[in-house]
Amino acid sequence: MHAFSDLATAAYCPRKLYYRLREGDHTVPETVRERRSLAFRYPELRDPDDDLSREPIAVTPTQYRTNLACARERLDAWDALANPPRTNVLLEGREARGIAHKVLEDPLAVSVVSAGDPPDEGAWRPQTARAVAAAKALSWEEEVEVGHAYVEYPAHGVVRKLPLSTRRKAIYREAVTRADAIDGPPARLSDDARCDPCEYREECGVTTRSLRSLL
Numbered sequence: 001m002h003a004f005s006d007l008a009t010a011a012y013c014p015r016k017l018y019y020r021l022r023e024g025d026h027t028v029p030e031t032v033r034e035r036r037s038l039a040f041r042y043p044e045l046r047d048p049d050d051d052l053s054r055e056p057i058a059v060t061p062t063q064y065r066t067n068l069a070c071a072r073e074r075l076d077a078w079d080a081l082a083n084p085p086r087t088n089v090l091l092e093g094r095e096a097r098g099i100a101h102k103v104l105e106d107p108l109a110v111s112v113v114s115a116g117d118p119p120d121e122g123a124w125r126p127q128t129a130r131a132v133a134a135a136k137a138l139s140w141e142e143e144v145e146v147g148h149a150y151v152e153y154p155a156h157g158v159v160r161k162l163p164l165s166t167r168r169k170a171i172y173r174e175a176v177t178r179a180d181a182i183d184g185p186p187a188r189l190s191d192d193a194r195c196d197p198c199e200y201r202e203e204c205g206v207t208t209r210s211l212r213s214l215l
């Protein structure tokens with residue numbers, strides 16, 4: 001049984017998951033907690049009288065409110081996402097267990113909240129793997145098909161609806177396969193974009209772009 005967070009890490013880099021499992025420290029940093037908490041305060045954050053200057057947002061207050069307004073306009077489930085019936089729900093599926101930050105009803109769906117920055121469309125692979133894992137676990141528990149999930153990037157006020165497409169399920173499946181296979185350090189990536197921000201890069205020994213520029 002894998003943790004949702006481990007599958008997200010496996011989708012990012014299996015070697016990173018190896019380090020993470022070996023270290024055994026799954027503490028969520030305070031900055032991540034603060035950013036995630038924004039996803040539970042949308043009605044307040046949309047209020048034009050609310051001062052956003054001290055909030056941990058990654059864009060200007062004007063852009064932030066514009067993004068929230070777009071999400072509200074675009075998403076049928078906005079009201080449920082802004083006032084979720086169930087929050088921080090522990091789900092246990094056939095292959096994975098973990099926390100879904102929001103569980104919505106009618107139709108049944110999960111939402112996972114990321115402290116990071118969103119891609120231009122959809123969600124990054126780690127959040128996709130985590131969202132599919134949570135949706136599959138909810139489906140397993142409720143014995144009802146769950147057809148989509150949401151990924152929220154609350155530091156930007158961005159919310160993405162993810163139908164559980166074949167491609168997204170394949171990302172999840174690959175993450176499970178990678179996590180199942182870990183019994184020693186997997187090969188390093190040769191991917192500056194992922195290695196540069198990785199907290200294990202020194203231990204890992206990759207030569208990142210930022211290090212190369214110093215050499």
Ligand code: SF4
Pocket residue numbers: 012013014015016019187188189190194195196198199200201202204205206
């Ligand atoms: S530095 Fe790169 S290869 Fe090494 S664990 Fe991190 S992401 Fe993976």
